[in-house]
Amino acid sequence: MDLSLLLFSLKKLAAAFALPPLLPLLPIALGLALLGRFPRLGRTLGWGGLALGLLLSAPASVGWLVAQVEDPAPLSADAIRNADAIVILGAGRRAYAPEFGGETVSRLALERLRYGAHLARATGLPILVSGGAGPGKTAEAVLMKAALEEDFGLTVRWVEERARDTRENARYASAILGTTGMRRILLVTHAAHMPRAQAEFEAAGLTVQPAPTGWLGNHNEPAAENSWLAELPNPHSTYAGWFALHEALGRLAYRLSR
Template sequence: MDPSVPLFWLKKLLAAFALPPLLPLLPIMLGLVLLKPHPRLGRTLAWAGVTLNLLLITPASVNWLLTQVEDPAPLAVEAMADAEAIVILGAGRREHAPEFGAETVNRLALERLRYGARLARLSGLPVLVSGGGGANEVPEAVLMQATLEQDFGVPVRWAEKRSLDTRGNARHCAAILDAAGVRRILLVTHAAHMPRARAEFEAAGLIVHAAPTGWLGVYADKVPANFLLGELPSQNSAYAGWFAWHETLGQLAYRISR
């Protein structure tokens, strides 16, 4: 068995406890268990969990966290003239998609593919899609290629089907591009994921022009009209908080592992 596979699932297991919704529940549950033998400690832990949960779902605190991880700048138009290929990173699959006759990409991957398709049409650059899969799974790159070619009419030159994480994306894509004599790329992924992805691809020896998409933060020139209502926790802010914290931990893990 490829040693990267059990390591990947171990990271997934650890991430489940390090991310919402489990993360804030852990101190709450521990606090309730300790409430009788250690009332002060139990109350402190329980309220700490409640506070952490509120911080991860309240728009103001979530937005601050997003501004720490999101790449703030869109792709400069002139960067397209310097690039030799477009690399689009996978983001997951939707297994139950009967309307398509089989599984397909999830909405996060679809956001990346939509922007990647736009860049491909504007630039005429060849496209590489990157994403693997577990045992007996169709690689994400295969699903991405089908979506680009069938739904967007954009041909895919290369499909990297082995990677299980961002570091794998970078290393396997670099090998494919090196064989094709390509070093300068437009890298397409979500704005929150871009700093970590860019660092990995540059470490793999590629020259990267960041092409982020899917910003989740609210920036100064885009304050919503219903600002006060928008400051209440919602399913959107809870999701954005999950994404922001995921990338915060991802960037920390990257720095530790270098």
Template sequence: MDLDLALVLFWSKKLLAAAILPPLGPLLLIALGLLLLRHRPRAGRALAWSGLAIALLLITPASVGWLARGLEDSPPVSAAALGDVQAIVVLGAGKREHAPEFGGETLNRLALERVRYAALLARRTGLPLLVTGGAPTGAVPEASLMAEALEREYGVTVRWTEGASRDTRENARFSAALLQASGVRRIALVTHAAHMPRSRAEFEAAGLAVIPAPTAWLSGPDTGLEALDFLPSANAAYAGWFATHEWLGRLAYRLSR
């Protein structure tokens, strides 16, 4: 069997990210610190306490909101900004592989947030839609599930389905090839607000003019801090993971250019 180097690199990147991102990343720091306590007590304590501090910061609304706010720099798209757009592109965000109530795989909640907003924009503007997202595991491409949801559940026709990409960079490159072949140069890009800086940069690098159409902000309005903002929560833990993923992704993409 031939070795798919691109697939190996893709999964290597995923494993490395899992080892760095919460919850595993801070736990590994704590574990390493505890292992060092006997022979290197000062370094061991520093690592263990650092891991604990990072873990707490990434599940506390106040610190997570600050981390996410630095990413979410695009305002909601206006009707005027959509005036010169030729197509709407919506990025995949994952799927649920075990969905017996749907007869197999279906979109996860992140992808549905993007699909829902893309459907709203498509109905308002009449612009054609492109969905992008592949299937690294070899199952149904996410783009196919997105197209099915848009057409059956939201009543919006999808013109282009790009189902070969495995990450944001490939989303951009493969989608740009489809769009440019149809004469499309200016798009509205639908993705999470925190994901917009990285995805916009990739689509512009692929030769498209991008109007950001962000959705699903992780941070709340900047109206000052309240007592509950310092109480760790499950929602903050998820937002902390997402924001950390995006900051690391931006760094990795910048270094790889």
């Protein structure tokens, strides 16, 4: 048995329990199960889980959480001029895509690829895509390369297809670029993921210019006409809460494992 694969699977299992929807549902379920024998404890757990679920889906509380993890600044023109290459990180795959003849990149990965393609056209810099896969699956980087070349008409210089997480993205990308002498990169990933990704790539010896995309926070967005409706939990805020908590826990785990 591959020990590294086992540890990676255990990490993913732990993350499933530490994130919505299981995170608030578990205390609710446990509270209901305990109501008969321990009514006070059962009610506390049930109401606590409900409160946690609301905090992780209400726009006001989610907005605060997103602000703690998201890189608010877009890439500057000066930073673009001081780079050797563009590195685009994977963000999952869509396994069932019969309209494309099989697999393709996820919508999150497509957001990153679109911005990476925009930067590549503006700068002419070479592109490295990074993202691995589980056993028997097509590496994310292979799907990313296909999307960039077929859909955006760009050439991908390097394909890093072993990485299973952000730390490995950084380690393996650095090893590839190290053979070329290129150490200054424009790093493309989601704004909420950028601080963690930047820290890992810099620890791997690269000089990083953050090139975030896909902001989850409503930065400088005017209030909606029915602003009270905008404060109710909704699909966007629920997803943003999941993403922000995922990043907060990811940063903590990486700090503890250094």
